[in-house]
Amino acid sequence: MKLQFIKMVVKKELFYSIILFTVILGHGLQAQSSSRPNIVFIMSDDHTSQSWGIYGGILKDYVQNKNISRLAEEGAVLRNAFCTNSICVPSRASILTGQYSHDNKVFTLQDSLNPHHDNIAKVLQEAGYQTGLFGKWHLKSQPMGFDDYMVLPGQGIYHDPYFRGRDYWENNQKNLIQKKGFSTDVITQMSLDWLDDRKTDQPFFLMCHFKATHEPFDYAHRFETLYQDVDIPTPDNLYDVGPSSTNRVFTGHSMDILGQRYEQASTGDFWAKYPGLPFSTENLSADSARYQIYQKFIKDFMRSGAGIDENIGHILDYLDDRGLTENTIVIYTSDQGYFLGEHGFFDKRMMLEESLRMPFVIRYPKEIKGGSEVNDIILNIDFPALMADYAGLEKPSFIAGQSFREQLKGESVKDWRNHMYYRYWTHSPTRPAHYGLRTERYKLIYYYGRPMNNAGPQSEWTSPGWELYDLEKDPFENQNVYKEKKYRKIRQKLHKDLQQAMADAGDQYDIKK
Secondary structure: HHHHHHHHHEEEEEEEEHHHHHHHHHHHHHHHHHOOEEEEEEEOOOOOOOOOOOOOOOOOOOOHHHHHHHHHHOOOOOOOOOOOOOOOOHHHHHHHHOOOOHHHHOOOOOOOOOOOOOOOHHHHHHHOOEEEEEOOOOOOOOOOOOOOOEEEOOOOEEEEOEEEEEHHHOOOOOOOEEEEOOOHHHHHHHHHHHHOOOOOOOHHHHHHOOOOOOOOOOHHHHOOOOOOOOOOOOOOOOOOOOOOOOOOOOHHHHHEEHHHHHHHHHHHOOOOOOOOOOOOOOOOHHHHHHHHHHHHHHHHHHHHHHHHHHHHHHHHHHHOOOOOOOOOOEEEEEEOOOOOOOHEEEEOOOOHHHHEEOOOOEEEEOOOOOOOEEEEOOEEHHHHHHHHHHHOOOOOOOOOOOOOHHHHOOOOOOOOHHHHHHHEOOEEEEEEOOEEEEEEEEEEHHHHEOOOHHHHOHHHHHOOOOEEEOOOOOOOOOOOOOOOOOHHHHHHHHHHHHHHHHHHHHHOOOOOO
């Protein structure tokens, strides 16, 4: 009887020991899970570096950038981040997949990302992250790798926007969901609501994608009087248009700011409804009209950007209020650059600096020193590699880019790239297809002037041509020096380097000159 009692006690103690061990192990696993950083990836559309203020430039004293500046002061700024194809849909595909356009097969605005294609959201989701996407998707097919999502159809609209949720694709419910308010505010609130409803024992990956500052550069009503009585300075080369002044192959007449669409939108049907219409340049000289269009355009653009900055502040305040700041990585970037009157242009697409360059700021208090900068060449295909690194994962084999986490720590990385390869695939006679190489000092661009696979009528092919810029002497790319004798040896080397860069990137779609 006594022996039986002792056995019962031993079993009971063993049972409680197992329970205690399980609880401790569970807490340990939960702590390990919660120690992985959360990731908030905020992205706008076309919100180019010239309009952020933190990169200097003529707009730095005019733009509303309180919260962008806060991120820079508390984190790191990339000084040389570039996209590999400066147009919305392909750049977004590269940011998700870590691949060049020729690998993920998203070449143009008309393409969609195959739902079965690998992407970083799927990787993080499989690794135990809660994943959410709200706002501009633009990749047409159903978002995959996200536990929850609510995305704009196509470009979406600015005021009282409509959204597609999971039911739209999975249950064939084609009705769109409308949300009242301005799109930037609505997208932020949906993102914060999702954070409120998340499981607190898992890390989260949130993609908050604003429609702003895409054309037609609209803004919330509260910004209507911002810049009302202010004259905004102009780029030095606002009036420097046409082949005689630039010596360039691509003269950009289809992107001339003088042909901006305010007047079209004032006088007839147009796909983009601009704010503050009607607008007229009647009876003005060409230069005066260009100036007035610039003032209208740049003020609208900065008003739209002011709403982004304000909403970034709401997200940062949310993280502070809930004690999430220390263990949350916050990234803010744009899907590419944009011309704000430079060379007389608006829009993107081209390999010139304003279009090629991506603004990027990141905060991670545990690891990144506030006020730091990274000057290495970073590409949009590197972004998902960085996210995987922060999540404690090996870089997925499908990602062509590299993590730049060490640079963000302030470390020097041996054998990091000293050049980048770019290709814009969409061809039209007014915006020709091209590819090129950018080094720390030089840029070589080849306009091969044909659509993919030489498709389409030859009447739309354009004459091939080269541009070369010495970025040290000519940072605003005002003078094409390709034919100058003193650059002969440099030109020869860049030609070889360009072909090697194309091969290294795995781009087999060469166009022989």
